Amino acid sequence: MTNSIAEVVDADAVLVIGSNTTEAHPVIGAQIRQAVGRGAKLVVAEPREIPLAQDADIFLKIKPGTNIALLNGLMHVIIAEGLYDREYVENRTEGFAELQEVVEDYPPERVAEICGIDPEDLKAAARLYAKAEKAPIFYAMGVTQHSSGTAGVMSIANLALLCGKIGKYGCGVNPLRGQNNVQGACDMGCLPGDYTGYQKVANPEARAKFEKAWGVKLPEQPGLTVTEAVQAIEDGKVRCLYIMGENPLLSDPNLNHTEEMFKKLDFLIVQDIFLTETAELADVVLPAACFAEKDGTFTNTERRVQRIRRAVPAPGEARADWEIVQEVMLRLGYENQADSPEEILAEIASLTPSYGGISFDRLEREQPQWPCPSPDHPGTPILHVGRFSRGERALFKPAHYLPAAEQPDDEYPLILTTGRILYHYHTRTMTGRNEDLNRISGRSFVEINPADAAKWGIESGARVKVESRRGEVVVDALVTDRVDAGVIFMPFHFGDGAANRLTNDVLDPTAKIPEYKVCAARVERY
Amino acid sequence: MVSLTIDGRPVKVKKGTTILEACEFLGIDIPTFCHLKQLKAEGSCRMCVVEVEGARNLQISCATPCAEGMQVHTRTERVVSFRRLVIELLLANHDTNCFSCPATGRCKLYQYAMEYGVEHSRFAKYKPHHPKDESSEFFNYDPSKCILCRRCVRVCNNLQANHTLSLKNRGPDTWVGLPFDKLFKDSNCVSCGNCVSVCPTGALTAKAGKSYRIWEVTKTRTTCPYCGVGCQMDLLVKDGQVVGVEPAEGGANPGILCVKGKWAYHFVNHPDRLTTPLIRRDGELQPATWDEALDYVTQGIQKIKEESGPDAIAGFASARATNEENYLFMKMMRAAVGTNNVDHCARL
Ligand code: SF4
Ligand code: SF4
Numbered sequence: 001m002t003n004s005i006a007e008v009v010d011a012d013a014v015l016v017i018g019s020n021t022t023e024a025h026p027v028i029g030a031q032i033r034q035a036v037g038r039g040a041k042l043v044v045a046e047p048r049e050i051p052l053a054q055d056a057d058i059f060l061k062i063k064p065g066t067n068i069a070l071l072n073g074l075m076h077v078i079i080a081e082g083l084y085d086r087e088y089v090e091n092r093t094e095g096f097a098e099l100q101e102v103v104e105d106y107p108p109e110r111v112a113e114i115c116g117i118d119p120e121d122l123k124a125a126a127r128l129y130a131k132a133e134k135a136p137i138f139y140a141m142g143v144t145q146h147s148s149g150t151a152g153v154m155s156i157a158n159l160a161l162l163c164g165k166i167g168k169y170g171c172g173v174n175p176l177r178g179q180n181n182v183q184g185a186c187d188m189g190c191l192p193g194d195y196t197g198y199q200k201v202a203n204p205e206a207r208a209k210f211e212k213a214w215g216v217k218l219p220e221q222p223g224l225t226v227t228e229a230v231q232a233i234e235d236g237k238v239r240c241l242y243i244m245g246e247n248p249l250l251s252d253p254n255l256n257h258t259e260e261m262f263k264k265l266d267f268l269i270v271q272d273i274f275l276t277e278t279a280e281l282a283d284v285v286l287p288a289a290c291f292a293e294k295d296g297t298f299t300n301t302e303r304r305v306q307r308i309r310r311a312v313p314a315p316g317e318a319r320a321d322w323e324i325v326q327e328v329m330l331r332l333g334y335e336n337q338a339d340s341p342e343e344i345l346a347e348i349a350s351l352t353p354s355y356g357g358i359s360f361d362r363l364e365r366e367q368p369q370w371p372c373p374s375p376d377h378p379g380t381p382i383l384h385v386g387r388f389s390r391g392e393r394a395l396f397k398p399a400h401y402l403p404a405a406e407q408p409d410d411e412y413p414l415i416l417t418t419g420r421i422l423y424h425y426h427t428r429t430m431t432g433r434n435e436d437l438n439r440i441s442g443r444s445f446v447e448i449n450p451a452d453a454a455k456w457g458i459e460s461g462a463r464v465k466v467e468s469r470r471g472e473v474v475v476d477a478l479v480t481d482r483v484d485a486g487v488i489f490m491p492f493h494f495g496d497g498a499a500n501r502l503t504n505d506v507l508d509p510t511a512k513i514p515e516y517k518v519c520a521a522r523v524e525r526y
Numbered sequence: 527m528v529s530l531t532i533d534g535r536p537v538k539v540k541k542g543t544t545i546l547e548a549c550e551f552l553g554i555d556i557p558t559f560c561h562l563k564q565l566k567a568e569g570s571c572r573m574c575v576v577e578v579e580g581a582r583n584l585q586i587s588c589a590t591p592c593a594e595g596m597q598v599h600t601r602t603e604r605v606v607s608f609r610r611l612v613i614e615l616l617l618a619n620h621d622t623n624c625f626s627c628p629a630t631g632r633c634k635l636y637q638y639a640m641e642y643g644v645e646h647s648r649f650a651k652y653k654p655h656h657p658k659d660e661s662s663e664f665f666n667y668d669p670s671k672c673i674l675c676r677r678c679v680r681v682c683n684n685l686q687a688n689h690t691l692s693l694k695n696r697g698p699d700t701w702v703g704l705p706f707d708k709l710f711k712d713s714n715c716v717s718c719g720n721c722v723s724v725c726p727t728g729a730l731t732a733k734a735g736k737s738y739r740i741w742e743v744t745k746t747r748t749t750c751p752y753c754g755v756g757c758q759m760d761l762l763v764k765d766g767q768v769v770g771v772e773p774a775e776g777g778a779n780p781g782i783l784c785v786k787g788k789w790a791y792h793f794v795n796h797p798d799r800l801t802t803p804l805i806r807r808d809g810e811l812q813p814a815t816w817d818e819a820l821d822y823v824t825q826g827i828q829k830i831k832e833e834s835g836p837d838a839i840a841g842f843a844s845a846r847a848t849n850e851e852n853y854l855f856m857k858m859m860r861a862a863v864g865t866n867n868v869d870h871c872a873r874l
Contacts (some may be wrong), residue, residue, distance in 0.1 A: 296848025300756025316801025
């Protein structure tokens with residue numbers, strides 16, 4: 001997030017796109033609702049009538065996969081009506097002419113057609129956002145999990161820049177990260193081309209710095225992403241996977257294929273707190289401690305670094321992930337100097353400018369947001385104030401709308417989109433152990449519009465088979481007009497009736513994010 | 527800044543500071559029922575009254591700002607007898623069967639009644655109680671324990687912004703209820719449990735609430751292990767087991783949690799947790815010692831590295847592990863294995 005969560009309660013208008021906030025990030029959802037209670041206007045753009053849609057002044061029920069058309073349409077209206085921030089565009093951006101040229105092609109009528117919305121709603125939404133002084137944009141996987149996800153993210157940045165809403169209190173572009181420490185895992189350099197704090201592997205200076213600090217020669221070529229690594233198993237390029245605390249055999253797209261790949265591995269190491277779907281295939285499983293059993297830090301979606309603390313002993317012989325990794329390193333011939341989470345954080349701070357001022361000691365008193373380069377730096381609640389990371393000016397990166405890779409056809413006439421529900425988390429390895437949660441929601445389901453349900457003779461509660469080109473699952477039907485005709489929705493949390501047996505593993509070319517949010521599917525009574 | 531004295535102690539505070547906040551700053555304990563730090567003062571319970579020299583009436587400290595030269599007394603006879611009256615009025619209609627109440631030990635009514643020496647109420651019980659609602663999967667509601675402090679109502683409406691709870695009826699018939707007298711399970715309640723977290727008595731209690739007394743637990747401040755909001759919370763631990771979670775105030779969460787943060791802690795002590803390393807032998811995962819497992823891991827990695835080079839190995843770090851663990855993991859892949867094939871499931 002460029003801005004801080006707490007700012008939202010002061011907003012004049014809030015734009016939520018591709019985020020089911022009250023279910024996936026409930027405490028932010030609550031704060032958006034607080035803002036609405038205080039008079040903020042709310043625009044929600046989503047293919048499903050999510051709970052937040054009921055609070056919205058304007059709800060744009062867009063077809064799955066049409067975010068970029070929508071965003072370009074908003075910008076078209078804002079430019080056509082002269083509502084953009086001229087001064088900001090002139091002084092702090094580059095590439096306005098290119099942007100203008102692209103969004104020129106997105107008049108409201110055309111966008112309304114592509115997205116399946118009313119052109120008047122589009123215009124009203126554009127005016128609301130552009131005219132509001134404090135107007136944050138929140139987005140999540142509904143924007144990123146597309147074959148054009150990167151372009152979607154850039155289009156959001158374009159919109160905010162056009163209206164001068166980056167680098168200001170109560171505004172910004174605010175991606176909501178799904179898991180508790182996704183932000184931290186990225187910050188820590190668990191990326192094939194980055195060391196900590198996004199220092200590039202390809203940059204010889206950065207590499208030299210880490211070589212010196214770690215006392216070893218480091219590889220020069222950036223590595224493979226998760227999705228690329230799984231593909232590389234196919235041709236034998238990757239033979240061994242070491243997986244710490246992830247469950248790709250439920251969270252990966254096109255699971256049948258992933259499963260096949262995992263079985264081809266020569267050596268699979270899984271380190272986790274439960275015997276997950278992935279661990280069941282492992283050659284060796286290492287039992288890990290959970291968050292309540294260890295010390296350390298997480299970084300939240302607003303870049304705030306916060307402590308976790310050991311409250312209970314780990315069960316049996318389970319050990320903290322850092323202890324296990326430390327042991328493996330030692331046996332591979334590398335001895336770490338740091339010997340506790342506190343010391344490891346000190347090592348991180350010494351190598352990572354944005355974390356330079358963060359220490360266990362300081363976190364007892366305050367929880368700053370990075371960049372926080374030194375112990376006396378207060379942290380950075382708002383990014384890009386007066387200056388962008390690339391310099392004085394930000395560059396517009398306009399993109400055209402491209403339809404999702406797989407479109408419905410005669411054989412697979414429906415669009416399947418996937419997402420989260422309030423009562424479960426990710427692959428349910430944790431929430432699935434709560435009987436109360438399971439009683440509320442314990443089985444996979446598919447939401448289907450009454451018109452489609454009638455067409456295929458499906459009733460709520462009936463078992464239905466959902467099929468795509470990649471697989472099939474049997475789940476409960478939930479007949480509801482939350483989804484439009486032609487669209488079906490499934491949560492991805494459940495192992496039995498796993499939505500990801502169906503999803504498409506086509507990738508966004510830059511971010512390598514799979515297109516979870518759109519694939520073609522069909523349903524029938526089971 | 528304004529200067530004043532409280533119980534004879536001089537203090538300087540920022541303009542707009544309430545007497546209650548100034549007392550807190552000085553470490554002077556003021557009893558409250560309805561006060562909620564995150565929201566504007568209501569001053570409805572009147573428990574926090576203090577005497578201000580020159581003022582005719584007792585002042586509600588949570589809603590009265592400090593003024594220059596004020597002389598405040600927090601425990602005069604007048605104050606104490608007024609607070610006693612407040613307690614007696616509440617007690618009159620309170621089900622005092624404390625033996626079976628999950629709030630025993632943390633109930634503010636009980637605590638203040640003891641502190642102010644109130645054992646009975648002069649006032650007669652004046653209304654019948656509404657029936658209990660135990661329909662939620664996570665908590666119970668017993669209106670006979672409700673003191674109408676409205677904390678739950680305000681949390682539900684103003685912080686959770688969910689509008690499930692409201693004050694119904696008027697006068698002596700007032701009670702906290704749901705629209706159309708629905709049960710929790712049939713209402714729009716999202717089970718965040720924030721109403722339960724703020725209830726000062728046994729009216730709203732966790733279903734697991736009877737499994738521990740407050741003096742048996744320790745609290746550990748930590749960060750929620752679920753979504754990226756990063757809510758701050760306290761784990762309640764009894765005998766090495768997590769028995770409950772309370773919201774704390776953090777940069778991202780104004781003292782509230784969601785259903786996952788509040789209730790989904792059972793996985794921690796779940797019998798399915800892995801407790802020993804496992805190695806696949808004869809097609810089956812079988813228990814092994816740490817030494818065996820770690821040797822197995824490193825030998826496996828080394829063998830493949832020798833045969834196919836370090837890039838034949840890839841590591842997936844975890845969006846759920848700590849920063850320190852992720853750092854060490856990527857350092858292992860790069861410095862000890864020798865490959866940049868390290869990523870995590872951020873995209874998924
Ligand atoms: S659990 Fe949450 S939503 Fe339900 S009544 Fe309590 S505060 Fe309101
Ligand atoms: S309590 Fe809920 S909103 Fe807060 S971090 Fe946990 S899962 Fe997210």
